[in-house]
Structures are given as structure tokens and as C-alpha cells.
Amino acid sequence: MAKEIKLTIDGIEVTVDEGQSILDAAKKINVRIPTLCHHEDLCVAGNCRVCVVEVEGWRILPPACATPVMEGLSINTLSPKVRRARKDIINLLVSEHNTQCTTCYRSINCELQELAAEYNIDNANYMSVLKPNIEIDKSSWSVEHDPSKCIRCQRCVRTCAELQHVNALTVAHKGKDMEISTFVNLPLNEVVCTNCGQCITHCPTGALTERRYFDDIWEAIGDPDKHVIINTAPSVRVALGETLGYPVGERVTGKMVTALKKIGFDSVLDTNFAADLTIIEEGHELLGRLQKKLVNKENVALPMISSCSPGWVKFIEHMFPEYLGHLSTCKSPQQMFGAVAKTYYAEKMGLDPKNIVSVAGMPCAAKKFEANRPEMHDSGYRDVDAGLTTRELGHMIREAGMNFDELPDGQFDSLMGESSGAADIFGATGGVMEAALRTVYEVVTGREVPFKNLNILPVRGLKGVKEATIKIENCIPAFSFLEGVEVRVAIAHGLLNARKIMDQIVAGESPYHFIEVMACPGGCIGGGGQPIPTNDEIRLKRIAAIYAEDAGKPIRKSHDNPQITKVYADFLKEPLGHKSHHLLHTNYTKRNRY
Numbered sequence: 001m002a003k004e005i006k007l008t009i010d011g012i013e014v015t016v017d018e019g020q021s022i023l024d025a026a027k028k029i030n031v032r033i034p035t036l037c038h039h040e041d042l043c044v045a046g047n048c049r050v051c052v053v054e055v056e057g058w059r060i061l062p063p064a065c066a067t068p069v070m071e072g073l074s075i076n077t078l079s080p081k082v083r084r085a086r087k088d089i090i091n092l093l094v095s096e097h098n099t100q101c102t103t104c105y106r107s108i109n110c111e112l113q114e115l116a117a118e119y120n121i122d123n124a125n126y127m128s129v130l131k132p133n134i135e136i137d138k139s140s141w142s143v144e145h146d147p148s149k150c151i152r153c154q155r156c157v158r159t160c161a162e163l164q165h166v167n168a169l170t171v172a173h174k175g176k177d178m179e180i181s182t183f184v185n186l187p188l189n190e191v192v193c194t195n196c197g198q199c200i201t202h203c204p205t206g207a208l209t210e211r212r213y214f215d216d217i218w219e220a221i222g223d224p225d226k227h228v229i230i231n232t233a234p235s236v237r238v239a240l241g242e243t244l245g246y247p248v249g250e251r252v253t254g255k256m257v258t259a260l261k262k263i264g265f266d267s268v269l270d271t272n273f274a275a276d277l278t279i280i281e282e283g284h285e286l287l288g289r290l291q292k293k294l295v296n297k298e299n300v301a302l303p304m305i306s307s308c309s310p311g312w313v314k315f316i317e318h319m320f321p322e323y324l325g326h327l328s329t330c331k332s333p334q335q336m337f338g339a340v341a342k343t344y345y346a347e348k349m350g351l352d353p354k355n356i357v358s359v360a361g362m363p364c365a366a367k368k369f370e371a372n373r374p375e376m377h378d379s380g381y382r383d384v385d386a387g388l389t390t391r392e393l394g395h396m397i398r399e400a401g402m403n404f405d406e407l408p409d410g411q412f413d414s415l416m417g418e419s420s421g422a423a424d425i426f427g428a429t430g431g432v433m434e435a436a437l438r439t440v441y442e443v444v445t446g447r448e449v450p451f452k453n454l455n456i457l458p459v460r461g462l463k464g465v466k467e468a469t470i471k472i473e474n475c476i477p478a479f480s481f482l483e484g485v486e487v488r489v490a491i492a493h494g495l496l497n498a499r500k501i502m503d504q505i506v507a508g509e510s511p512y513h514f515i516e517v518m519a520c521p522g523g524c525i526g527g528g529g530q531p532i533p534t535n536d537e538i539r540l541k542r543i544a545a546i547y548a549e550d551a552g553k554p555i556r557k558s559h560d561n562p563q564i565t566k567v568y569a570d571f572l573k574e575p576l577g578h579k580s581h582h583l584l585h586t587n588y589t590k591r592n593r594y
Contacts, residue, residue, distance in 0.1 A: 023038065042158045142195035199528075212392060229269055309517060433456075
């Protein structure tokens with residue numbers, strides 16, 4: 001049991017465990033100390049000094065985030081000395097910052113801007129030392145880097161190193177020349193970057209943002225010759241409200257549909273339809289691999305690993321290229337949707353696919369890169385023309401001038417707009433696995449998965465790596481080869497945890513049959529395109545909303561979705577068939593590690 005420490009903050013006595021910081025102690029009694037370099041997801045840095053406090057008897061003003069508590073400390077967080085110091089620090093940060101706030105994408109959602117307003121930084125105490133002719137790096141499909149707005153807090157560097165184990169960003173040079181850079185200052189599209197966007201969600205300013213394409217979408221909507229469709233991912237409907245003033249975790253599915261129709265999209269469809277499609281294809285792929293291994297004794301790659309997360313796919317392409325055979329060949333739901341939209345949807349609607357503009361509303365920055373992969377043209381056209389983040393969708397709704405709160409609840413359009421609750425939970429870590437198990441177990445046994453109300457609780461939650469085991473008994477004859485098999489599965493979220501899973505496979509020690517990996521902490525609900533800020537408290541509220549969406553659906557298993565049955569009957573014919581293989585499956589690219 002940790003030793004308890006007593007101290008006083010602003011006259012209030014507080015007891016905390018030894019090893020905690022002054023900032024932790026202040027939070028316990030709801031005393032707010034401003035920070036910039038600090039983030040709950042990351043290690044302590046203590047380099048911005050905005051969180052300085054005054055400690056009785058100390059000569060210096062220590063940073064609250066990096067100073068451990070000590071017995072008997074008497075701390076003042078609001079003394080004149082503290083306020084003057086903080087104001088000077090914020091002034092200095094502003095002096096080397098591009099303060100064109102009215103035209104900044106992060107305006108009104110910028111931590112530096114908020115602190116400058118809070119501390120009344122309304123005059124130029126220090127002359128601007130912003131370097132001239134700073135170039136914005138727009139080389140990546142997913143991430144845009146504007147060094148003129150960087151405050152060198154290093155949150156992005158720590159995020160890329162600690163959470164994602166990628167290290168695409170680093171600190172270069174020293175003193176006045178210190179900057180956030182890449183390997184030998186290469187553009188972002190030439191370094192080992194997974195495009196996950198976690199650097200964006202952890203950046204306190206507008207130095208890192210997603211590449212934005214909504215102006216192109218507005219132009220397409222205004223073109224009478226174009227038929228513009230949009231599909232929205234499950235995690236968008238539980239986070240979009242945050243961009244429009246709603247509480248975290250508020251579900252706005254119906255209002256979102258209505259808003260998108262008012263914006264002018266010709267059809268508002270559901271990525272969840274394609275998520276159900278993914279489960280059918282991926283589930284049968286897993287069963288096929290197990291049969292080859294157990295019956296035919298073939299040397300197939302097991303465990304099979306999910307391929308829904310484009311950030312994860314690019315990570316394994318770079319870091320473990322010799323193990324790409326373990327990836328499911330299934331495209332992500334976004335890309336399956338795009339391929340079916342420009343074939344099946346075009347045929348049913350009597351449209352020329354060259355005139356269809358397929359837009360994806362996603363929680364993810366990496367989806368923008370994925371849409372532009374050269375492999376994603378199996379429909380004969382670019383399957384997905386543009387990816388929009390949740391943040392971009394919020395901007396478009398505000399730009400359209402509608403009162404979101406007063407919108408009635410709308411319904412997704414009928415064709416490719418119906419889905420199961422299993423598709424909804426794709427948005428949370430463990431959701432793909434749970435959806436797959438609901439279907440695969442029933443395909444193999446003819447019975448529902450043996451968990452109360454279909455809720456497979458062992459695969460849920462924010463633990464970095466989760467495990468579950470399901471014993472297969474009383475199989476239907478076609479799957480007798482699985483009789484008595486204990487199917488072992490694992491779930492990892494965040495690329496640090498993905499690396500742990502892969503290290504097991506490399507060492508030949510993986511005990512699993514099937515693994516779900518999501519690049520972002522919490523899964524898609526914590527994606528690089530989601531509203532800012534994002535932390536575990538926010539992730540948990542979004543996850544709860546995802547499961548509530550699932551629980552409220554009349555259909556909660558992918559194979560029970562009647563539109564899935566229809567697309568196979570009318571178009572695809574069978575899972576893993578010739579047409580399915582051509583449109584819904586893909587291959588991967590071995591990339592350099594450095």
C-alpha cells in the first residue's frame with residue numbers, strides 16, 4: 001500500500017499517495033492548474049512551465065506536473081508571483097507563434113488561445129520572433145504540419161513514441177533553433193508514418209491538423225452532374241455532437257442524417273452496412289484458414305489479424321513486412337463500401353459510376369491515406385473519392401448554418417443504409433472481435449454465442465491487450481473439424497500494444513487464432529479524426545454510447561441484416577466468391593522500416 005502524503009493547496013488540506021504530482025493533488029480537490037505540455041495519455045515532460053506554482057519556503061516556482069508531493073508542503077496556485085510568471089510564459093509562447101487565430105482551423109479549440117484569453121495577453125510585451133517563410137508540410141494525404149503554430153511542447157513527439165511506437169516525429173536542434181521535425185527533415189509522406197493522426201488529437205494548437213478536403217466536397221455537391229453519396233462510421237455518430245456543443249457521448253445519429261441531407265448529399269448511407277459485410281467475409285476467411293490448418297494440414301498464417309484499421313495496416317507494412325500474411329485480406333468497411341457503391345449501388349440506382357462521388361465520414365486521419373492507396377480501384381474507379389473526419393463534418397454542418405439541435409431525426413437511405421448492432425460496435429476496441437464471434441459461432445454451431453444478451457464482456461474495455469476463449473461444441477456437420485477446439489482471441493488497441501502482439505508472433509509464441517488490432521487508443525472512438533480533446537474519460541463515454549446504440553438495434557448480428565442477404569443474393573453470390581474476392585479483398589505492400 002502506497003504511503004500517504006498530506007499537503008495544503010490554496011489553504012485546503014489534501015491527502016494523496018506518495019509519488020503523485022502536485023498537479024494530481026490539485027485535481028483531487030478540483031483546483032485547476034493550467035497546463036500545455038501535460039496530457040493524461042503521456043509521460044511527464046515539464047517543459048512548458050505554464051503550470052508553475054508557489055511553494056512556501058522554496059526559492060523557485062516548480063512545475064506542478066513534474067513535482068512530486070512531499071509531506072507538509074504549503075502550495076499557492078494563484079499568488080501574484082505565480083500569475084505574473086504564467087503570464088510572462090504565455091506571452092513568450094505567443095511571441096513565437098503565428099497568431100492569425102481568426103483563420104486557424106483550431107480557432108476556439110486551441111489551448112494556447114484559451115490561455116492567452118484567460119490571462120489577458122492583449123499587448124505585445126515581447127516582440128515577435130516568429131521566423132519568416134515557414135513552409136507548411138502538406139505532402140501527406142492525412143496529416144498537415146504547420147511549424148509556425150508549434151509551441152514545442154513535444155506532445156506529438158511523445159505520442160508518436162510512447163503511444164504508437166512509430167517515432168515519425170522528433171526534436172531537432174537546440175535553443176532558439178529547436179523544432180519538431182522528422183528524420184533528416186523529410187516531408188511526412190516520405191517518413192515512416194502510419195497516418196493515425198494521434199499527433200493531431202494530442203497537439204494543443206493548430207501545428208498539426210488533418211489534411212482537409214471539405215471544400216472539394218462542397219464543389220461536388222454543387223455540381224448537378226455529380227451524384228454525391230456519404231457513408232458515416234459508427235464512432236462518428238457518438239462523437240459528432242461534441243463538435244456542435246453536445247455533451248461527450250451524446251448519440252446524434254438521426255440528427256446527423258438529417259443534417260447531411262440538408263447539406264445536399266444525394267444519398268446518406270451507412271458504413272455499418274459495410275461493417276456487416278466485413279464480418280461475413282472476414283468470418284468465412286477465418287473459418288477457411290482454420291480448415292486448411294486443421295484438416296488439410298496446410299501451412300497457413302495463423303493467427304489471422306483484422307485489417308479494418310488503416311493505421312495498423314501501414315504499421316505492420318513498415319515494421320513487420322515479412323508477417324503480412326497474417327493480415328486478413330478483407331478491405332476495411334470504408335473501402336468495401338466504396339467498391340460496392342460504384343458497382344452494386346450504381347447498378348441498382350441506374351447511375352454511371354463515373355458520376356458518383358463517394359465520400360466517407362470517418363473518425364480517422366489514416367482513412368484519407370487508405371482511400372488513395374493504388375490498390376483501392378477495384379470498382380474500375382477510385383472506390384472512395386474523399387475521406388472527411390468527424391471534425392470536418394462538424395465544420396460543414398456549422399458552415400451550412402443550420403440549427404443542429406432543432407433538426408428532426410432522419411433515417412439512412414434504404415439501399416446500403418441498414419445495419420446490425422454488431423456493426424455499431426466496430427467503433428470501440430474489441431467491437432470487431434465481438435461482432436465476428438457473434439456470427440462465426442452461430443455459423444459453426446447454429447446457436448447464438450453463449451454470452452448473456454450477446455454481450456461478450458471479456459473483449460470490452462480499455463485494457464491494452466485483452467483475451468478471450470470460446471470452446472466450440474456440438475458443431476453442425478460442415479464444421480466438425482472444430483469440435484472441441486478452444487478458439488483463443490486477442491484484442492490490442494494503440495500501436496504500442498500492437499507491437500507487443502506482433503513480438504509474440506515473431507517469437508513463435510502466439511497462442512491465438514484471431515486477433516483484432518486498432519491503431520488508436522480505445523479504437524475508432526479515439527481516432528485521429530475525432531473531436532479534441534480526447535482522453536480515457538472521454539473514450540469511455542463514447543464507448544458507452546456505442547454499446548447503447550448496439551443494444552437498441554432490433555438486429556444485433558451481422559448475418560441477420562436483410563440487406564446483407566440481399567447483396568449476396570443479387571450481386572456478390574457468396575462469401576469469398578469470385579466477385580467478393582475482386583471487390584472486397586486486397587493485398588498489402590512491404591515497406592521500409594526506416
